[in-house]
Amino acid sequence: MAQLSLRGIKKRFKTTDVLHGIDLEIGDREFVVFVGPSGCGKSTLLRLIAGLDPISDGEFLLNGQRMNDVPPSRRGIAMVFQSYALYPHMDVYENMAFGARLMGLDKPAVEARIAEASRMLRLEPYLKRKPRELSGGQRQRVAIGRALVRKPEVFLLDEPLSNLDAALRSDVRLEIAKLHRDIGGTMIYVTHDQVEAMTLADKIVVMNLGRIEQVGSPRELYETPANTFVATFIGSPRMTLVEMTRDGGRLGIANGGSVAVSALPDVAKLKVGVRPDAVSLSRGHGDDGLIGEVVYTEYLGDNAFVYVRLADGTVMPARVGVNDLYAPETPVTVSINASAAHFFSAEDGRRLEA
Structure with missing residues (x-):
């Protein structure tokens, strides 16, 4: 079970306000997608949820417990970064196993999870390679796999498919949707790609200039946009x-x-x-x-x-x-x-x- 409540969340870098009072409820097992133009604050909000950056004002609750001061390792949250963030001295297998071992899983359980994730992401031939021996798309798949093996309650993905080619992006998108159905975790996904948002999300959060413009299902946003920004952002060609x-x-x-x-x-x-x-x-x-x-x-x-x-x-x-x-x-x-x-x-x- 993983229910998230964001109440009046603000983020300030020195004198610059980036987020201006975010109020959002995310239900258990929901697949929520944050969309918006570059610089709207969607990745910043994801980092606040993960605990990688401090919250300037407001409260973040996970299952009713205040998480503002809880370190990332104790939140039960796994994050996939756009920039991979792999350990360069470890091979693919060790990169994927590292987090699972920290959870105290025994060797058979770790191996089973890695086998499942590597099959899903087509990584079987690369398990003994180092990150420098992989393409950008392969490194991103390893980053996704490392989070998959932990099977967290909350799964955060920051534009995880941006470095994949078109065909593989479609395949991995389907696998992420299947993963969500199989593990039943709460997923929060950041993207600027409308296809990803419309096909994956139970609920879409449209952001602009550090504020939420509208929250709703893909159908609600497409058929009843709340304002001209949402109307022209959702849909291709645009309204x-x-x-x-x-x-x-x-x-x-x-x-x-x-x-x-x-x-x-x-x-x-x-x-x-x-x-x-x-x-x-x-x-x-x-x-x-x-x-x-x-x-x-x-x-x-x-x-x-x-x-x-x-x-x-x-x-x-x-x-x-x-x-x-x-x-x-x-x-x-x-x-x-x-x-x-x-x-x-x-x-x-x-x-x-x-």
Whole structure:
């Protein structure tokens, strides 16, 4: 059992505030992913949980016990670092065995755990090699394996797949998800990769500038983003935001056309968020819709996206059929599925309900 409570957590480096009062509850056996742009504080928060850096203000509770002053070795937490942090004089086997031996496990138990972790991470051929004889991706897998053999109550992973190639990243991501199901531990995972966040997480924590913007399931964040930051951070291609003016039951852009919307927030100006699936195109400039011009087409094999520049300069992607080709500079009319549109305040970016 591992339940974490972060209450008013602040982190200050000299006179610079990095975290500004983080409040978060993480339940037993949850897989929680911290996402956000570089410098938002997600790795710093992970280090505070691990006990590697002191908390400036606030409380961190693990299973109801205050952990602020408990050393890392006594927290029952294992961490995988982005920078590997392997012992250079030890081979792969010894690196993976070190933590397990400190736990007092006997030799058969250590060997069994290493065998399981090395099979999972495809490390069997490298167990007698030193870290300097491994590639960056292999070193990261060893770091993951070293944490796996400890089977901790809380498992912290700081961008553990960033040094792996695309194919192996996908394989190890699936193995991490399986590991979470098998061992039932609480996992906290830091990444900037949306695919990792959306596929792994029970709960996603979106961070920005040292604050939490929104906490929710992948579906909640995708379908009901709390503000424009979350709306444009979650989803690929990102949601397009268009500042539009209300005229009765229509929303329009100056000299750029308008679209009919049945239910609208009661404000004169707002930002409309539209994902590519909610956009359809027709050739030529029609009377009903937003007028635009094709910039380029992105062909991805099973998907294709046409990027259209609207009259106000906004570039909006639209998902089209893979054989539906649009040449650059083709004039088009953009229609929006109003039921799939999102509305945000033009002033502060908060979500508005119709």
